[in-house]
Amino acid sequence: MSDGGEWVEEYVSEDGEELYQSLCSGCHIADGSGAVGAGKYPALSGNPNLEFADYATYIIINGQAAMPSFGHFLDDKQVLAITEYLKTNLGNDYEADGTLDAVADARPAEPVDQNTEEHE
Ligand code: HEC
Structure with missing residues (x-):
């Protein structure tokens, strides 16, 4: 998985599976089964x-608790592609x-950038 962050800014794929495997599988696991370890990553x-x-x-856009937000570097098509991938793959039908x-509509009115701002 990623050890930096720069590749993320330049991520241009619009393929839901590719985006999921690149951005999400590190926590949620490639087959979507989730993980419990240092944190709890829901299946x-x-x-x-x-x-x-x-x-x-x-x-995906806004994040939630320990889940980072991705809305600031994914465009609408990419967010939709990942959403569709989750709904129709990983054992979901x-x-x-x-x-x-x-x-x-799901995007916040004010831009948020949770990755560059500490909230703790
Ligand atoms: C750094 C680890 C991490 C990454 C990367 C990550 N997530 Fe998450 N995700 C979490 C955690 C932790 C939660 C649980 C948040 C909470 O406690 O409410 C979560 C929750 C979710 C949920 C809600 C599940 C539910 O039933 O409530 C969805 C959907 C989700 N993630 C999708 C994604 C997608 C799609 C990506 C990639 C774009 C992604 N996540 C990337 C850690 C991560």
Whole structure:
């Protein structure tokens, strides 16, 4: 996985699987099974919360607790691609019903950059 962060700024893939494996699998594991160790990373495979596109979209953009936010360097298409990947892969079989409009709506009004700001 990543040991730096610079590659992330330049990440241009719009392929949901590629984005997931690059950005998310370090914590959620390649097959979405999650992990418990230094932290608790919820399983994304067989996760009923993924039935709703807005749920995953919101968390990808804004982060949640120990999960970092990705909204500041992924564009709407990339966020949608990851959301659809989660809904239709990793053992999930939900409808890929997310929209670019919904992604745009999930973005915060004020730009947040949780990765460069310490909140603790
Ligand atoms: C640094 C580790 C880390 C990375 C990287 C990460 N996550 Fe998470 N993720 C977490 C943690 C920790 C939580 C639980 C947050 C909480 O306590 O509410 C979480 C929660 C989630 C949830 C909510 C699960 C639920 O049922 O509530 C989703 C969806 C999710 N992550 C998707 C992703 C996606 C997609 C990516 C890649 C773009 C990603 N995560 C990258 C650590 C990570």
